[in-house]
Amino acid sequence: MRQVATAFVCGLLFGIGLIVSQMSNPAKVIGFLDITGQWDPSLAFVMAGAVAVFALGYRLTLRRSAPLLDKSFALPGKTNVDKALISGSLLFGLGWGLAGLCPGPAIVSSSFGDPRIWMFIVAMLSGMAIVRMIRQRTRG
């Protein structure tokens, strides 16, 4: 229960950060990606602020043997660069540049009353489901 409440508060804080930084504003994201035109460098500062804080928080936390509310730290298992990493990232960047939306901001802005956000989210969940289905088939 404590873990669930903690995750909720973390999500809330994360979402506030996305709104304050305007990462949840597609026009702002497109403005950042439009490097050869009318460029808005703000999102580089979002990235810098977030990385500076987490780089420190991550390292300080690793002095502990376990997180405060769980038994162990969970890090992604994969460490090698493969084709799926690069092709997936390129596809993600294509979609990000097309609409100015990525997963976190899409969820945050889903209550703003614009139906295109929900179209994006349903399509995104479908895309995730497609990859999961293909992976299950090729494994089994």
Next chain:
Amino acid sequence: MTIVNFTPFSALLGGALIGLAATAMWWLLGRIAGVSGILGNAIGARGIDRLWRLAFLAGLFSAGLIAIAAFPQAVHFSMEAGAAASIIAGLLVGIGTSLSGGCTSGHGVCGVSRLSVRSLVATGSFMAAGFLTVFVARHLL
């Protein structure tokens, strides 16, 4: 290139809040705050593994809801993409983040902070693809 709409202070502040939320997730729960992974795994997981993920997503959703209800003048939202582009973009983002195992938060913020080679390659790749997409869409088409 001309620089427009630059908001460095709110960007840094918002970014620091994102970093703080990611730090709290790591310090308290030992989890990486990667939204695409949390979303993708919320469906397949069971029990507490599903609950904390749904709670994180509910927190994200509530942040938007509270902001738009209580401080609408502080919420900036403007979107150019039409319905068809939004659907295609959503599909690409869903497929891409599943294949690469992360998005702007998991790879771009958390992975880059940890100097994970996979995340540095992923972030370079999706940034490059994003710059190229906007260049083609805005200046060539």
